[in-house]
Amino acid sequence: MYLGLDCSTLAIHGAIVGVDENVISLHKWGSKKKKFEERFPEILLGFSENLSKIIITKATIEAAIFIQNPKTTIAIAHVVGAVWFALVQAKINTVIIDNRQWKKSILDKGNASKTDIKNFAIEKWGDIFPEQDYADAACIALLNKRSIENA
Numbered sequence: 001m002y003l004g005l006d007c008s009t010l011a012i013h014g015a016i017v018g019v020d021e022n023v024i025s026l027h028k029w030g031s032k033k034k035k036f037e038e039r040f041p042e043i044l045l046g047f048s049e050n051l052s053k054i055i056i057t058k059a060t061i062e063a064a065i066f067i068q069n070p071k072t073t074i075a076i077a078h079v080v081g082a083v084w085f086a087l088v089q090a091k092i093n094t095v096i097i098d099n100r101q102w103k104k105s106i107l108d109k110g111n112a113s114k115t116d117i118k119n120f121a122i123e124k125w126g127d128i129f130p131e132q133d134y135a136d137a138a139c140i141a142l143l144n145k146r147s148i149e150n151a
Contacts, residue, residue: 003059004141013133017141060144
């Protein structure tokens with residue numbers, strides 16, 4: 001099974017895709033605390049604790065994206081780095097991928113919009129995504145699965 005992860009300053013969204021390319025499960029590790037400095041430990045501890053309960057072959061994390069606000073860009077980079085560390089610590093083979101790269105590989109359009117991604121995900125898996133970030137995570141997991149298959 002293949003884990004795809006989409007990180008933000010508010011939560012980590014994950015999707016697990018099986019060898020048949022079906023979505024096995026969706027996960028979210030988040031916090032309702034207002035300040036990032038308070039949310040960050042809670043989000044990461046929840047993610048780390050839950051990792052031992054998930055059986056996966058490989059994980060792929062979307063790399064931190066550049067946002068106009070430098071503070072937000074840095075915060076997302078912190079989350080991505082911490083998630084990567086947790087996966088390394090759990091001895092899970094992990095790749096970090098640029099958002100344009102996975103969009104190009106899966107949707108054949110490196111600048112795919114949120115609507116493009118959601119439409120692709122719904123067409124492939126049905127309307128099972130309560131939030132956009134789950135659709136992103138599922139597409140990242142799909143890339144993860146296909147990259148192993150094509151290696």
